[in-house]
Amino acid sequence: MTRSTHDTPTQKQHDQHASSRRAEDLTPDEANDVQINLAYDLQGAKFDLPADFEATKDELPEWRLAHFAVIVPLPVGAFDGADFTRWAPGRFRGIKSIQVPAFDEARGTYRNPETMEREQKLDRPAWRYSPRVFHRGANVHFRSPLNESMGADALDAKGGASEFAPSRNRHGMSVSARRFLFQPDITPENGKEPPADPRQAPVDSSFSLIDATNPLASVTLTCAELLDYQGPELKYADTANQPDTPDTPDTLDTDAREFRNQFLVLHVVAEHCSGDALEAVSKSLHRPRSKVKVGRPGEEPQKTNLLEVCFEMVNEVLGGAQLQVSRGGTAYVKGDRRRPLATRPYTTITAIPACDEPALPRRMRSSLREGLGTWTRHDAWAWFLATRADDYSPELTAMDQVSLDASRVQLFQDWTVHSDENGLAVVRRSPIENRNNNFWMLTGTRLVDLAILVRRADNYLSVMAKQMRRMSFGSEELEAVRRKPEWDDEDVELASKILRSSLRDFEDIQTEFVIFRDYLWYESVSGRPVDTAVLHHMLKETGTRDDFHEVASELELRKDIYKTQGDAIRVALDNVKRRRAEQAQDRREQLNINLAIVGTALAIPGLIDLWPRDDSSYGAFVISMILVLTITAFLLSPKLRGVFRPNQNSNQNSKYNSNANHKAAAHSDKNQS
16 A cells, blocks of 8 residues: 555644644643653753852862762562652653853852843853753663663653553563652753643752851752562572571572562762762762761751661652661661662762862872872772772772773763772763763763663572572482382382473573573663773673673583483483383293293194104104103203303393493492582
8 A cells, every 4th residue: 555645634733733832731741751852851950059159269169069879779569559649750860951150250259150140240141051961761872672671661751651561571571660859850941841740849858068168068869769670580480589587498489480670769969069078978878887967957967877868758758668778778678578689789970070170089188199190080089989988998999000990981081980889980070061961961860771780680690590509400309219229110200200390490590591681681782882881891890790601601511410410310211111121021032932832732742643653662752752851941941042042141241231330320420429
C-alpha cells in the first residue's frame, strides 16, 4: 500500500494544535516527561545566588557549589507499600543552571547579576551569568540495548509512568523510578513557566553551614530517589535476597529465583563554602562517625551527621518509615534483619570552585610539603572526594605519576575526573564560564545510571558465585553408591538420577551467565567516549571486572571437572551394563548346554537303531553308553571346553582387568577429592 503524501484533516489539526501549545498548557505529567519536546528546556534544577549576595574578591568562597549523589543500597522491600502520592515519576532531572556573581565596578564587589540588572548596572543580560546545560534523557543518551537494561522509559517518566517493563519480557525485567523533590527540578526558562504541580512544591530542607569565612554557606537535600530494579530472574534456585542469620540458616530455597535491587539516591548540594567546610560535608555524607556543624533560623547550631539527617527527612516523607543508617554507612530497616545484596554506598560528586586555586584539603596539606609533583590542586580534591577519605582512613595515596594514572579517569581542559571504589568525582579546573559545563548535569543523572548498572552487575555476579559454592556435583548418596563393589538396579537408577540433576543445575548456572551477559554486562557506551572511560574505571575500581573474570574462569574450570566426574560415573554405569550383559550371556550358554544334553540323549536311540549289528551282540549298547558319557563329560567340564574355546580365558582376563581398572580409578578419585 502506498502512503498518501497529503495529511488528513485530523493530522493537520493535531500538528497545528501541538505547535500552538504553550508550556503553561502542559499537564504536570507532560512537563515531567523528558520525551515531550515542549518541556525540554524546563527540565533541571536551578541554583541562583541570594538576591542580596555581595562579596569582595577576597571574601569570595573557595567553592561555588558541590553536588553529592549518594547511592545507598536498600534491603529488598524496604519501601514496599509506601504512599507515593507526593513522589514524582522518573529520576532527578539534574542541575540545569548555576548562577555566578557579576563584578560591580562602582562598589568594587561581586553581586547578584539580576539585582544589578534591575539597577541597570550590567553591560550584558543577566542570563549570561547563569550558564545552562539542558537535561538529556536516558533514552537519548544511551542507545539500545543499554537503555532497555537501565529501564530508560521509567527513568524518563515516559507518558507519566514510573514503571517500565520490556515488551518481550522473558526474564522478569522491570524498573521503577520515583523521586521526592525538596527543591523543584522542573523550572522556568526563557519566559516559559511550567504548569503548577504540587509534587514540585519546595520543602524546607536547607541548613546553614557554620563556616567562619562564608556566612552564606549552606547545605541542602535537593532530592531523594527510590529506584527499584527487578530481574533478570535466576534460573538456579538460591536464597539470593534472603539473609544468612542464625535463625534462618544459609540453605537452598527452591522458590528463591527473584533478583531484585533497590536504591535510595540522596542529592545533596553544598554552596558558597570554604575548603574546610566542603571537606566536612564530604566526610559527613560518607559515614555517621563524621559530623558537621549546621543550623537553622531560630535554632541553636549543633554538630550532626548529614547522612542521618537525610535519612530522617526521607522517613518523614515516606510516612514514618524506619530506614536507619549503621555506623558503616549501611542502610537497614529498624526491626528488620534483612540486608541489601551490596552494602557499600557509592557517591558521584561534582565540585565547582569559585576561585582559580582553592586550598588543598586539610588532611593533605601536611603530607604534601614536598609539593604536588604532577598532581594539580584540582586532582588532589578530585581524589579526596572520590575516595571519600576522612580522618579514619589509614593512608593517603602517594603523589606520584603512577598513583595519578591509577586514580585519574581523564583530564579535560576545564575538568578533571577521578575514580575510586567508593565514588566518582568531577572537579572543575576553573570558575564557571559559558562553556564545557555538561559535567554538572551528567554527574547526577547519567553517570549515576552507570554506577547503578555496575552495582547491579556486581550483585548478580555475587549471587552466581554463591550459587556455585553451594552446588555440589552429586551427593553423599552418590558417593556411597560409587564405592559399592557391586551395583544393583536401584543403584544404577539412583546414580543416573543424581547425575542428570547435577548437570541440569550446572546448565542453569551457565544459562544465568548468558542472560547476565545480555542484560547487565556492558564494557562500553556506544557513541559516548567519556561515559565509556568512566564505565571502564567503575568496573575496575569497584572490582566488578575482576568478579566477572573470576566467575567466567570458575565456570570453565567447573565444566571440565564436572565433565571428568560425569565421565567417571558413566564408566561405572557402563561397567554395570557390561557385567549384566556378560551374566546374560553366561545364562544363555548354560541354557544351550542343557538343551544340547537333552538333544544328545534323545538322539542316541536313533543312532543305535541305525547302527549295523548282530542281534546277540552287546557292542551297540556299549558304544551308545560311551558316546553319551563322552559328550556329557565334554559339555559339563569347563576345562575341556576351555581347550576348544581359548577366547574364554581372554574374556575372563579382560573382565578382571576392567574390574581392577575400575578399582584403581575409584582409588584415584578418592585421593583427588
